Amino acid sequence: SQTIHQWPATLVQPVGSPLSLECTVEGTSNPNLYWYRQAAGRGLQLLFYSVGIGQISSEVPQNLSASRPQDRQFILSSKKLLLSDSGFYLCAWSPSPRNEQYFGPGTRLTVT
Amino acid sequence: GDSVTQMEGPVTLSEEAFLTINCTYTATGYPSLFWYVQYPGEGLQLLLKATKADDKGSNKGFEATYRKETTSFHLEKGSVQVSDSAVYFCALRLTDSWGKFQFGAGTQVVVTP
Numbered sequence: 001s002q003t004i005h006q007w008p009a010t011l012v013q014p015v016g017s018p019l020s021l022e023c024t025v026e027g028t029s030n031p032n033l034y035w036y037r038q039a040a041g042r043g044l045q046l047l048f049y050s051v052g053i054g055q056i057s058s059e060v061p062q063n064l065s066a067s068r069p070q071d072r073q074f075i076l077s078s079k080k081l082l083l084s085d086s087g088f089y090l091c092a093w094s095p096s097p098r099n100e101q102y103f104g105p106g107t108r109l110t111v112t
Numbered sequence: 113g114d115s116v117t118q119m120e121g122p123v124t125l126s127e128e129a130f131l132t133i134n135c136t137y138t139a140t141g142y143p144s145l146f147w148y149v150q151y152p153g154e155g156l157q158l159l160l161k162a163t164k165a166d167d168k169g170s171n172k173g174f175e176a177t178y179r180k181e182t183t184s185f186h187l188e189k190g191s192v193q194v195s196d197s198a199v200y201f202c203a204l205r206l207t208d209s210w211g212k213f214q215f216g217a218g219t220q221v222v223v224t225p
Contacts, residue, residue: 006155032211043201043217044156049210057210090155097211100146103155 002027006091006104014112019064019078021107023091026072031093033074034101035066038088050074051097086111114139118202118216126224127194133187133219135176135202143204145169145178145185150199150218159187159200197223 003026013019025031035047046059048066056066063082067075074091088108092101119134137145144163148156160169165180176187185202202216 034212044215046212049212051210092156094211097208098205099211100144100158100161100205101211101213102158103148106153106155108153 002093002102004091004093004102004104006089006107008107009105010108010110012110012112013081015083016080019076019081019085019109021076021089021091021109023074023076023104024072025093028072028093028095030071031095032097033068034092034094035074035076036090036092038090038106040087044090047076081111083111085109114143114204114206114214116202116204116214116216118200118219120217121199121220122222123219124222124224125192128191129223131187131189131192131196131221133200133202133221135185135187135216137183137185137202137204139183139204139207139214141207142180143207145176146203146205146213147174147176147185147187148201148203148215150201152198156201192221192223194223194225197221 005024033050036044050056050068064078090106091104094101115138117136146161147159149159150156160171162169162178168177174189199218199220201218203213206212
């Protein structure tokens with residue numbers, strides 16, 4: 001069966017520091033991968049999606065970037081965090097564009 | 113553009129009460145529709161889905177019917193339990209080739225004993 005992991009589970013970082021969040025999927029190959037951010041009490045905002053290694057599409061211009069160095073690995077990064085980057089970051093995968101998405105457990109990021 | 117609108121919460125109800133969460137959508141083409149549930153501090157879990165008009169998705173006592181004529185996908189459960197307390201998200205899958213989803217803002221449900 002397929003499993004999606006995210007780490008770390010929680011993170012507290014000062015403003016201006018770098019960020020690296022990792023997401024990996026097990027038990028499948030060539031998944032579609034997605035990064036979402038959920039601000040407190042709000043819905044999900046799609047940040048990035050990827051249909052293959054090195055293929056990243058950005059939904060909104062912001063202080064974040066994403067990379068997919070391996071087939072089942074998706075990384076969310078920032079060079080300098082802002083207070084507004086605080087939130088709950090969710091990674092999701094889908095076996096194909098026609099399927100539902102499956103979510104990881106999320107990373108709670110607090111920028112201080 | 114495509115969008116999902118769901119009723120604002122929190123929705124507070126007693127155990128064994130009937131639950132309805134309204135969801136309407138705007139979309140080009142014929143999107144697939146989904147309900148996800150999020151328990152505190154966790155990721156989203158797929159609750160049910162419907163891929164075409166008049167389809168009924170069901171799971172764990174929850175049901176939702178894809179109504180093309182009213183562009184709706186309302187979630188219902190006949191008798192809620194305290195364990196159903198969570199945030200519920202309605203979503204549609206865009207008809208583009210990338211499989212992107214559009215989520216509603218979420219509705220918090222609180223069930224009291």
